[in-house]
Amino acid sequence: MTAKAYSLLAESKAIPELQVIVAGTGNVGSEFLTRFSKQQQRFSGKIALQLAGIVNSRHALLASNLAADSWQRDFQQFGKGYAAADLVAYLQDLAGPKVVIDIxxxxxxxxxxxxxIQAGCHIISANKQGVTLPDAEYQALRQQLRQHKLCWLSNTTVGAGLPVQRIIQELLQSGDQIQRISGVFSGTLSWLLCQYDGSKPFSEFVLEAQQLGYTEPDPRDDLSGKDVQRKLLVLARELGLKLDLADIRLNPLLPTELATGEWQDFWQQRERLDRQMLALYQQAKANQQVLRYAASLSLQAGQIKAEVSLQAVALDAPLAALAPCDNIFVIESNWYRDNPLVLKGPGAGSIVTAGGLHADLAQLVAQLAG
Ligand SMILES: NC(=O)c1ccc[n+]([C@@H]2O[C@H](COP(=O)([O-])OP(=O)(O)OC[C@H]3O[C@@H](n4cnc5c(N)ncnc54)[C@H](OP(=O)(O)O)[C@@H]3O)[C@@H](O)[C@H]2O)c1
Incomplete structure (x- = not known):
C-alpha cells in the first residue's frame, strides 16, 4: 500500500469530534458535568466528546478541550464575567459539530x-422556555433547524428522565396514531395529593413540601398548574399540533383570588384553600376516589381538547396508583387502545434529569457517529 493510500485510510478512520458547551451549573448542570468524563470514555473510539465551554448566569469558561474531571475547580478559578454576545461570537468561531446544552x-x-443555531449549534434543552415559546417563534426555530440540518432534543423538559417524548416519537414513526395522552406531570402536585389525607390542613402539607425543597420558591407557582399546562403544550407539539398555552384550559388548584399578591397575604387567607381541599378530599373519599392534578390531551375526529385540572379518579384508575413525586403518562393509541401504554416514575430530581440529558447527548452522538 502506498503512503498516500495509508494516509487516506487513516483519514477515513478519523474519529469525529463533538464540541459540548454546557449552560447552567445548578443542581442538574453540576450533576450532568460530573458524569461527563465517564461518557467521554464510553464514546471514545466512536466520537471524541470535547467539553468546550461552561456558562452560568454570571461567569463563562470558554475554551476547547476543558478537563471534565476538574470542571468545578477550573470554572471557579478561570470563569469570567461575560455578555451573551461573547458566547455567540465564541460559538461562531468554534469549528466542527457543536451542541449547546441548556440547563x-x-x-x-x-x-x-x-x-x-445560526452559529451551527445543535441544541439539547432541559429548559422548558424554548419548547413553549409562542407557536410562531417555535415554528420559526424548527424551520431554522431544518435549514441548518441541526437537531433539538428536549426529552427532559417533561417527566425529567422519563423518556416520554421519545416514546411518542417512536409510536408516530411506527405509523401509530395517538388519540389521548393523560397523566400527572408535576412531581410537586403528585407529592401533595398523594400525601394529603385530611388529617391536617392542606396548607401544612404545602409548607412541608416547601421545606423539603419539592416546590418552587413560591409554592403558588406549582399550585397555579401553569407548569403542568406548559408540559402538556410540549407533548402536544411533539404530536405536531400547533397549539399555544392559551389553547390549553387551565383550572388552577389554587382559588384565583389567592394566586397573586404577597405570600404573607396568601398565608393569612390559606383557610379558604384548606376548606376547599378538605371538601373535595372528603367527597372523593366517599366515592372511593382519590384526588389528582391531571393533564389531558385528546384528539377525537379532528377535535383537540386540552386541559389541566384537579380531578377525582377511581382507585383502580392508572392515575391513582402513584408514589409521591411520581409522574405518570398514559398513552392511548391505535396500538394501545384497550390497554393503554403507561410510563411511570420519578418526574423530577437532578440525578434522573442529568441522566436524561446524557441520553439526549447519546442520541445526538449516534446520529453524528453513525
Ligand atoms: N431539577 C429538576 O428536577 C429538573 C427536572 C427537569 C427539568 N429541569 C430543568 O432544568 C433546568 C435547571 O434546573 P436546576 O434545578 O438545575 O436549576 P438551578 O439549580 O436553579 O440552576 C440553574 C442554573 O442556570 C443558570 N442560569 C440562569 N439563567 C442563566 C442565563 N441567562 N444564562 C446562563 N445561565 C443561567 C444559573 O446560573 P447561576 O448559578 O449564576 O445562578 C444556574 O447555574 C431548569 O430549566 C429546570 O426546569 C429540572
Missing part, C-alpha cells in the same frame, strides 16, 4: 437559540 431556567437564554 438553565432562563427565557433570555432560550431567546438566544436563533443565534446559537
Amino acid at each position: 438553565t431556567p432562563s427565557q433570555s437564554f432560550a431567546r438566544q437559540y436563533p443565534a446559537l
Whole structure:
C-alpha cells in the first residue's frame, strides 16, 4: 500500500469530534458535568466528546478541550464575567459539530437559540422556555433547524428522565396514531395529593413540601398548574399540533383570588384553600376516589381538547396508583387502545434529569457517529 493510500485510510478512520458547551451549573448542570468524563470514555473510539465551554448566569469558561474531571475547580478559578454576545461570537468561531446544552431556567437564554443555531449549534434543552415559546417563534426555530440540518432534543423538559417524548416519537414513526395522552406531570402536585389525607390542613402539607425543597420558591407557582399546562403544550407539539398555552384550559388548584399578591397575604387567607381541599378530599373519599392534578390531551375526529385540572379518579384508575413525586403518562393509541401504554416514575430530581440529558447527548452522538 502506498503512503498516500495509508494516509487516506487513516483519514477515513478519523474519529469525529463533538464540541459540548454546557449552560447552567445548578443542581442538574453540576450533576450532568460530573458524569461527563465517564461518557467521554464510553464514546471514545466512536466520537471524541470535547467539553468546550461552561456558562452560568454570571461567569463563562470558554475554551476547547476543558478537563471534565476538574470542571468545578477550573470554572471557579478561570470563569469570567461575560455578555451573551461573547458566547455567540465564541460559538461562531468554534469549528466542527457543536451542541449547546441548556440547563438553565432562563427565557433570555432560550431567546438566544436563533443565534446559537445560526452559529451551527445543535441544541439539547432541559429548559422548558424554548419548547413553549409562542407557536410562531417555535415554528420559526424548527424551520431554522431544518435549514441548518441541526437537531433539538428536549426529552427532559417533561417527566425529567422519563423518556416520554421519545416514546411518542417512536409510536408516530411506527405509523401509530395517538388519540389521548393523560397523566400527572408535576412531581410537586403528585407529592401533595398523594400525601394529603385530611388529617391536617392542606396548607401544612404545602409548607412541608416547601421545606423539603419539592416546590418552587413560591409554592403558588406549582399550585397555579401553569407548569403542568406548559408540559402538556410540549407533548402536544411533539404530536405536531400547533397549539399555544392559551389553547390549553387551565383550572388552577389554587382559588384565583389567592394566586397573586404577597405570600404573607396568601398565608393569612390559606383557610379558604384548606376548606376547599378538605371538601373535595372528603367527597372523593366517599366515592372511593382519590384526588389528582391531571393533564389531558385528546384528539377525537379532528377535535383537540386540552386541559389541566384537579380531578377525582377511581382507585383502580392508572392515575391513582402513584408514589409521591411520581409522574405518570398514559398513552392511548391505535396500538394501545384497550390497554393503554403507561410510563411511570420519578418526574423530577437532578440525578434522573442529568441522566436524561446524557441520553439526549447519546442520541445526538449516534446520529453524528453513525
Ligand atoms: N431539577 C429538576 O428536577 C429538573 C427536572 C427537569 C427539568 N429541569 C430543568 O432544568 C433546568 C435547571 O434546573 P436546576 O434545578 O438545575 O436549576 P438551578 O439549580 O436553579 O440552576 C440553574 C442554573 O442556570 C443558570 N442560569 C440562569 N439563567 C442563566 C442565563 N441567562 N444564562 C446562563 N445561565 C443561567 C444559573 O446560573 P447561576 O448559578 O449564576 O445562578 C444556574 O447555574 C431548569 O430549566 C429546570 O426546569 C429540572
